Amino acid sequence: MVVGASRGLGRQYAADLARAGARLVLTGRGNEVAAVAETIRQEGGSALAVRCDIRNPAPFVDAALKEYGAIDGLVVNAGLVRDRSFAKMSAGEWSEVIDVHLGGSFACAKAVWAPMTARGRGSIIFTTSGAGMHGAFGQANYAAAKGGIIGLMKTLAIEGERVGIRANAIAPMALTEMTDGVFSDRMKHGLLPEQISPFLLALLDPGSTRTGEIVECGGGWGAQMRWQRSADNVQDGLNGVCESPCPQRDARPPRRRQHRPALGPPARPRSQIARACLRRTGRTRPRCHLHAPARSERRVAGHLIRCGTASR
Incomplete structure (x- = not known):
């Protein structure tokens, strides 16, 4: 199932999955999703279009189970932006973006969780963003939603391990209607939607064991993202700039220096x-x-x- 398959990356995902032999259920809020499914069927593929909102996934889940009897993979790709600086952002703009991206991702994953658990296998691919990992000016709502999706994915990867469900996230960099005003003209020629699909197909492959991973990709390049702790105690690095008393620092015992004999060979x-x-x-x-x-x-x-x- 591809959620948000009407245009952009979702449409490209649908076309490439169909070429790989997948039987598809495509969703979107507009009439364009029916045209995408019809094009796939004309090319010899199998695709069913369901018009619905990402926050109400019951219609396309029911259609998938009725048509194919099972759900092997879910790609959550739908979303929107309401970019504005934090000082000018309204509560409605905040709530709408959070509700669609994070709330929609939860609703879709929740809807397929039981069917996948019953079969003992399944793969869920969420869509996150560099904004969710690093932040972006004017996108407090979008960055918070995409960061929340990472936490959701990580948790589902842990809980899904015992029932055979894998969960991963893609952070794509590609030219779509939503990102048209973000990239320069020079970058637009090198960031094509079809360059993202190979990474999606690899994560959806039934033979893959990857779970709990974030894959950032674009322009034919891809990398697994991760967080890493620093090697030293962070508190030690703050001692030089923090003049206020620190209970944790002051309570530590002094470091013991190793004794080295001045004379004589070592034992x-x-x-x-x-x-x-x-x-x-x-x-x-x-x-x-x-x-x-x-x-x-x-x-x-x-x-x-x-x-x-x-x-x-």
Whole structure:
């Protein structure tokens, strides 16, 4: 099922899925979705058009079960924008965008969850955006909705694992009616909707095991997005600029310095990791990797040796 298949990326998804042999149920709020389904049928594909709102998915779910008896995949692509700076944004503009993008994604996923659970398999593809990951001026409503979709997708990936349902999200960069005013003329020629479909098809493939992932793609390029913690304690980085008392910082015990004998050879090390440290640095115990910059590394017994440092 492709939600929002009337135009743009949804229409391209439908055409490429049909060429791959998928039997489709297409939805949209306008009459254009019927023309898209008719074009697919004329080319020898199987497509059924249902006119409905993304927030009311019952009609197209019922049509899919009646026509095909099962639902293997769901692509949630419908949406709208009401761009305005935060100072000028109305409560109605905020609520409408949140309701369509985030509320619609919830409603569609909820509608197919039971049929997919009954079969023990299924794939749900949500549509997020770079605005949802990084923010964008004039798009507080849109960015909040797309960021919420990421949280929804991550949670469904966790809950769906035990029932065979996979959930992923695509953050596409492509020229459509909605993004026509965003890209420059030079960028428009290189960001085509047909360059997004290969990533969608790969995530929908029944043989795929990917779940809980965000794939940012555009112009034939794609990458898996992720969040990553910094290596050090964030509080340490704030000590120099934070003059107010910090209970967490002040409660920490002082760091103990390792004792190194001034004279005499080091004791014979017993472990393989200690012997490696001794050969490289003359120490039987590794120094903390946070205070010793690494210039080379190798693995010994599952440990990473970096110029006299050791860490898992």
